[in-house]
Amino acid sequence: MSINAKTKLCCIIGNPVEHSLSPLMHNAGYKALGLNFVYMAFQISDVANAIAGIRALGIHGTSVTVPHKLTVMKYLDEIDETAKAIGAVNTIINDQAKLTGTNTDYEGAIRALEEKTKIEEKRVTVVGAGGAARAIAFGLKQKKAKIKIINRTKERAQALAKEVRAEHGDLTDLSQIKNSDILIHATITGMHPDNKSLVPKEYLHKNLVVFDVVYNPRETKLINDAKKAGCQIVYGYKMLLYQAVAQFELFTGVKAPVEVMEEALLKGLAKHE
Ligand SMILES: NC(=O)c1ccc[n+]([C@@H]2O[C@H](COP(=O)([O-])OP(=O)(O)OC[C@H]3O[C@@H](n4cnc5c(N)ncnc54)[C@H](OP(=O)(O)O)[C@@H]3O)[C@@H](O)[C@H]2O)c1
CATH class of the missing domain: 3.40.50.720 (NAD(P)-binding Rossmann-like Domain)
Known part of the structure; x- marks a missing residue:
């Protein structure tokens, strides 16, 4: 699927983020299902402006990693019960500029x-x-x-x-x-x-x-x-895989191709080891 004007953007925000394996898993899943989505990694330190950017640009789904899982909470419109109980957000869903935080780690x-x-x-x-x-x-x-x-x-x-x-x-x-x-x-x-x-x-x-x-x-x-x-x-x-699988399904609304995502993750991990 080539990127065009209808492509939906998802991303991960963190700092550092260049070693993240999330782009590999999510993009492999989009490709396997022919979904018009793309997933990028953004190294950010200014959380307030990053969230404003997500809202303004209509970034569809966002994964949040260290050290921003707590800080993002105060900039969101809603935090679901799971993320509230855990006290951390690792996923943001953007529904027409309304940002909801949840947590798929558990x-x-x-x-x-x-x-x-x-x-x-x-x-x-x-x-x-x-x-x-x-x-x-x-x-x-x-x-x-x-x-x-x-x-x-x-x-x-x-x-x-x-x-x-x-x-x-x-x-x-x-x-x-x-x-x-x-x-x-x-x-x-x-x-x-x-x-x-x-x-x-x-x-x-x-x-x-x-x-x-x-x-x-x-x-x-x-x-x-x-x-x-x-x-x-x-x-x-496996935890890393399944938290991404849960995010994939929240972002796209379709069942994630778990085996494809696992293969992408293991290939990425093998390069890190
Ligand atoms: N598989 C996955 O999907 C997944 C997801 C998230 C994290 N992780 C992994 O989980 C691990 C913890 O991450 P985190 O985000 O929970 O980190 P964290 O919030 O910084 O917590 C670190 C934990 O490690 C303990 N610790 C640090 N140094 C130690 C030492 N020398 N001896 C004994 N305990 C020590 C800390 O104990 P104190 O309270 O005493 O400092 C604390 O319990 C990391 O390896 C991370 O990669 C995996």
Whole structure:
């Protein structure tokens, strides 16, 4: 499909943004379905003017990434209940200049997890209390999981735990993973080039599902340790994929070609590793 006067523009705003894999996934999806859409990446620091630009130019759908997920909220016309509960917006829909913020990160995480396991009533340890952990914890709460939040800074674990009615602890409490059904790692530990894991191998067991939200590299130290311990694995890239799939469907109104988007994502990731 060539770009013409009817082409709808979607984009991602962030800073930095040049390593984003979202343009690859969305554009591959548009191409596969022959949709007259194009998706660009904009590195921005002036959020107020970027939002004014989105409104004025009629940019159809916008993904929002670090560090703007909180800042954008005050410039939007409406924030849906999910994004309000999570306290962050990763998606903006432009309906005739009315901008609504939502959040697809939690949906991405839950869909990735549910490919491997039921969540209801499961004992879930979440390591981390930052943005990714927050979105996931709210998804887990909706699914009625029994949640424990563990974080380096205990106060942050406590604050998040209070919001999602979970237990909390700090990194000295990791041994309780031995009694968990699901472990979700959501800190920056293990991101390329740091080949480390916060989780001692001896706490991993074969009845544990291990979800590492870190997606670069795909095979983190935690994932490798978990494979050796016989755990079921959920890769971080699956969350990235499914949050984009949810955005694609919001932006275009049609079912996303998941396999095409996954292939584009994995090709892009392979170049980064
Ligand atoms: N797969 C996906 O789709 C997806 C989506 C979003 C994010 N992510 C990944 O999730 C990870 C976290 O991102 P985020 O946005 O949540 O970041 P964030 O908001 O900055 O939170 C960072 C988290 O990491 C912890 N942390 C940082 N350094 C640590 C260390 N040396 N030891 C132990 N804990 C440490 C922080 O603990 P303190 O509170 O103690 O500082 C906090 O819990 C990143 O790897 C990111 O790439 C993946």
